[in-house]
Amino acid sequence: MVSNPPGTAPPPVDRLDLPALDAKWQRIWEERQLYRTDMGGRRPFYCLMMFPYPSAERLHIGNAYAFTGADVYGRYRRQRGDDVFEPLGFDAFGIHSENYALRVGEHPATLTARNVKHFRGQLRGLGLGVDWSHEIDTTDPAYYRWTQWVFLQLFKAGLAEHREGPVNWCPSCLTVLADEQVVGGACERCGSVVGTRHLKQWFLRTTRYAQEMLDALGTLDWSERTKLAQRNWIGRSEGALIDFRLRGCDRDTVTVFTTRPDTLYGATFLVIGADHPQLAGLTAPGRRAALEEWRRGLVGDLSEPDFSVGIDLGTRAVHPLTGAELPVWAAPYVLGGYGTGAIMAVPGHDERDWSFARSHGLPVVEVIAGGDVDAAAWTGEGPMVSSGPLDGVPSEDGRRRVISMLEATGTGRAHVQYRLRDWIISRQRYWGPPIPIIHCPSHGPVGVPEDQLPVRLPQVEDFRPLGTGVSPLAQVEEWVNVPCPLCGEPSRRETDVSDNFLDSGWYFMRYPSTGFSDRALDRELTWRWLPVDMYIGGHEHAVLHLMYARFLMRALHQLGHVPEPEPFRRFRAHGLLSFGGRGKMSKSKGNVVSPDEYMARHGADALRLYLMFLGPYLEGGEWNDHGLRGQSRFLERVWRCVQLCASDDVAGEARERRRHRAIARVQRSIEELHYNTAISALHELQRGIDDDLGSGAGGRRIDALTLVQLLAPFAPHIAEELWERLGQRGSVHRAPWPEHLPELAAEARVTIAVQVNGRLRATFECDAGTPGEELERLALAQPRVAELLDGAPPRKVVAVPDRVVNLVV
């Protein structure tokens, strides 16, 4: 295992057994509570990683990658002297687990408990610097009691509403889905085509904070692409609401939203969304049967909009400015759920309306000059035409002018519309926390008194979803029937459970306070630890989870429960590991790689190091295990060379510079989350020490100690073992980070490139900081250069100190 130069005595180094070190130090760390955070510490640093969803699929290499990267950062900050809080838990409620339980015919409670246990074991095996004393399990009544409490605070504040609305219904999961869980008209979980149902649901009023959340994005240190995804999702647009009086149907008016009120004179018909809930009232009585038949014939596929499909409702709408009568149509290209669910169609200046008008022979009128509306819709700006008193007004100004005219007659007003919608949290399923509401015949929905929390999820053997729009909990009569907390009248519990994004929307607030069973959020700890300083997780949660967490934090801040409105000061999305060119790792793609066997064979340290070495942490990459051995070899060299460093000589300036440079590079790379380059710097330092040993000069203890400390965030077990073997007291993970001086981190001698006309012709060495004139002199003295110049002086000389001399002839 260990080679010796011929003729020397065997070194006093025993064989390295990395897996054994994992076990040894994980045990000792636990005994000594090494990662237990001092919650009253003076330099709190909350380093959060997205908690896992412990499915039966086990932890895969992609999870190991994500958690290790977050842990490296947390460990680094700890070594820098911060009181780092690195908690972890399990997001174990939810449809995904429940569906799996249904498939294998086991109760989700027992299944989840087993999965959590397995996950915890795998995570511990990775050697994360996690304070497990603050662990959260969202399915534990001790946690979901407070999830219910959060809901009640929102309910009391008017931020949770029970109302009927069109909702996304997954026919396979047999439940309502949030808009965010519908991707291209299909269920995000199972891929079934999502339909629409009208049900009474619990909505959290995320839209109330749409503008605030949009504005606050500017203050957050998040990557631009994440902020952009949030901006798009909030989808602010400015425009106007315009009322049209109706003739020939039950309703007298319909209101439309438009971002182009300047084109109002060009409106030639109205279109109502085919899924609009009050479509019948907008239809001429004689057309209703035809409408119903037409609606039944529509295909549920929403992926490709068809601008030719539509039906004339027989109703007439009165143009608020001209008094003209316009036909009213229904079409699926208009969304019944966005804005008012109705639009004024301006075919001259909207491509969709243009296509629709062409398909149905409806008139196209030009009201903004600049295009040719017979050939295509003109969506740009220009002077207004055929617009009554506004002819000649630039369209940009026309927007305001039209709104003023409408306001004068009370038929319209300026309006800001957001794409963001309220968050439906009702799930007609079993595996979630019951929504803590009792429906009283007299009082309506009444919150369960807080002292009666948690509302425990009853143990139900048959937890299959019913598909009737009601949760299986509705069948548990003895649980459902309760007296009203206000008047004692016989009442029924809410039987829906909440979306598991509610569980995960506030878990980071709870971590510091897990020790308290009498309050959700301890005031002192919450004020000390929130908001989160660094949050690391997958970019797939850029809109879903992050938006919900921001909403909940903002709401709870307004209610005085947390110190600031924004939950995450800094957020970074780690890259994803792909495998075999088959995209992101997932069980459905059959490309899951387990970290277990790698850890068992090579140890967690080698795996951690290799994962972090694959490429920039924020970019991810393709997984293969070809290079893993390279990192094991590196650790073996570290193991040997560190233990052979016995010299207390600290003079040697070159070695000291090398040491300072290594510190500077590792530090900088970690701060940028460029772990791969930090590891390169470690390799180079190790090679340097090896060279010292090989040259017979002896290795310096100080170099060995520094190497071990710099290695510690990446390979915590071997670093700890070597730290001990070097005779240090305490843990390397608690030892102060080595200091470095910038002036020492630079080289003393530099190599200057000599170019002639921009081409490299020679190099020479000189002291760092040698001035330009001197460099020029030295460059001209190079034999090869003199030869090329052949006595002629260069036309121009560019000398960049420490870098290059370029001679132009």
Added chain:
RNA sequence: GCGCGGAUGGCGGAACCGGUAGACGCGCGGGACUUAGGAUCCCGUGGGGCAACCCGUCCGAGUUCGACUCUCGGUCCGCGCACCA
């Protein structure tokens, strides 16, 4: 279609502010040690050429003494959004 990333040896990747392209690792070639080596160590490793040199960071222009880096145009790949009026 719109927006945001990206493209560098056989492979993963490095390169601060425009200053010796290819750090570090894998793989590969050679050597040492060895009964053996798929262990370990040492040397080499972008392509071409005996050499001087030439070519080379997706392609094409440009700016510059000098461009992986900046500007313009294009190709390909990835991700997000995509009837939101």
